[in-house]
Amino acid sequence: MKHTLKKYAISALLLGAGSCMAATDMRQVVDSHVTPLMKQQGIAGLTVAVVQHGRVQYFNYGVAAKDTQAPVTENTLFEIGSVSKTFNATLGGYAQAIGKLKLSDMTSQHLPVLAGSAFDRISLLQLATYTPGGLTLQFPDAADSATTMMEYFQHWKPTYAPGEQRLYSNPSIGLFGYATAKSLGLPFTVAMEKTLLPKLGLTNTYTRVPADKAGLYAQGYDSQQKPVRVNPGALDFEAYGIKSSSQDLARYVIANMHPQTLEQPVQQAIATTHAGYYTVNGMTQGLGWERYPYPVALQALLEGNSTPMAMEPHKVNWLKPAQAQPANVLYNKTGSTGGFGAYVAFVPSKDMGVVILANKNYPNAERVKVAYAILSAMDN
Template identity: 25%
Template sequence: MKTSATIAILLLLIASISQAADLAQQVDRLAKPYIDSETVVGMSIGIIQGDKTVVRGYGKLSADDSRVPDGRTIYEIGSISKVFTGLLLADAVVEGRVSLVTPVEELLPAGFSMRRRDEVAPIRLWHLSTHTSGLPRLPDNLKAADPNPYAEYTSENMAEFLAQYQPRKKPGENMEYSNLGTALLGMLLAADQKTDYATLLQTRIATPLQLDETQIVLSAKQQNRLASPHVDGGAPGRTWDFDVFAGAGGIRSDVDDLLKFAQAQLDPPAGKLGVAIDLAWRIQQQPLDANDFAMGLGWHVAHDGSTRWHSGQTGGYHSSIFVSRKLDAAVVVLANTATGEVDVLAEQLMRMVAGVDEKPREFAKLVEVSPEKMERLTGKYQLAPGAVFTVSVQGNKLLVGLTGQSMLRVYPRSETEWFYKVVDATLTFQVDKSGRGVSVELFQNGVRRTAQRMGKNE
């Protein structure tokens, strides 16, 4: 009897390993084209499907570090932070500190004030978490063009903006995605407990769920596991630091931690935190427009009515998480490349988990242009006074930057015609007999503008 039981257990274990291996192969098949096409430099993927968990890594940490990312590689997760802030609101409600309908004005710290669109209708906490507050996406005193836009935006800056901002819509009148609204929510919840957002995140969510790598500020050891950031096209990007906007996009994490977080959504732990998870999961706002998604607290609700999801992007990373209690499944994709293509992959993986026969994507094949020929296009081209294109070569990549903007990779349709992936724009070079660029034409939004090569000393 003992021998038979042991054999049965062994067979179940072998079957489980085989199923996980099959799942890993399916993930590899869908992920590989994103690396082969250089759409993504490196990424880590985590899948939960019932009792199976698979973690896979692809690509490399950076152009100078060929190590393959894994489940412990850390990334900026951007706006997935909003899901954590929504859970912090639910936690405060369960603890009895606030209610979903508590007016924001009641929690404003000293020195803050807000104008109302309607005296009868204040902004309430749940409005901030469901993007129905009437607050704009970003405050107009934020230097959004800065390579690290949120680092120096403080609570004083937020107070200055809120004091003068006149809402155009009543709370609850429409859905307008607002980083500002979630940032304000995170600040208010932390201030109510006389702490900062990073500490509140640790004490109320990360520590109870054993999310050891989920932080606002990384330790030195964690910093060594942070994948290098890249913009769409593979050029170097920037890490982003956050002050008062931390609750909207400041969290860093890894796939192993986010799978733990996803598992807690699928099977909430006993106690008040589990109650808070269910509260945040519950639909709190139905769509107000055909293009809207229903909302939990921080969570978007997919059109199937059951899957919760969110994505995030910073100056060099993109992240996506999908969780379905109906399927008992979750998908996490973290990439060190700021491209929305990551969301497409995450959706593919979620459909695969749901049983759909997903086909690997086919990316357009690029014309091969030698680095020597690309070098002949390098230089500076003046589009207008104060607006200069800088063209350079990095390895086998042609990079173009306009004054005050990041260097972005462009892709060849021919030796002289190149296109961006991050925006719908084309650059066409005019060359002399030696192949040296003499001008470049920008075609964007139906308009053609020509930039002339500048002299060697300019």
């Protein structure tokens, strides 16, 4: 095992084929990576769900809150940050599947308040894939509320031609979710909690945590170990505001790998999120999800989830038509709020995936390394 774990640490290692791994062996793999990570990063609580061939193993560490010392379990609710974007995207795919919108529609077609603005020429697909022309990562402070965001969008001018550059953006995919909800005739939170989540079989995932579930909601901690929870902001639920558990996200991973078990419109929605719309370096952009050819090198995942990918514009190469899910790919998405860090990755062709949730925001690279080691162990 020592030799195997050392082998997993080599950044150029390619994930290959393998079979199901015993629970005791997986415990050793997960412990050996998570225990030092939590100490190094000052993480109070963390949960890992390992999905393989329809079976799920849970590995829970530390506490959900320091004051109560409540232990983390697979039912503990964590803020999942931008993993929320994959739910937003799936809702959009569902709206398209039932005929409420087309990704090729111009944004102002569904949001008349934006008629006469740049969004007459920006498609829903461009919003969902961060290519409207330079919407930045966050709203300006003055626009970061439900009452001020539309005026911001009405006056916003693209820096680049729509569809030309990828610039990762909460306002961009957030507006996509907002337009999707409008097409369904529902507030986003209602469309998510009453329509999509039940259809995915998720029972412990929320936009707003209900009062009777408050005891499950982990306390997040910032870099100074001060308690923090996600702040309200413009399009927060659409872009980064969902809370979920490792158990529900494991179900979500299984649904993504086995959509044939779901009703037809949801199957179509998942296929829409898994499609490839353009490439940037070694990454192919889906809706919400980001995908890589499989086997994949650790370095490719680190680069795809790096700060430059989140903060800098990148020229895109559109795939026309959009490319359906290839035979061998890995999907992943990171998510962060002020006090939480999340990572989800899965490989449909190998029927395996991993969910990592923590009540501290720590570097994406560390999450990717742990997940990579776990996936490698399953596929060894």
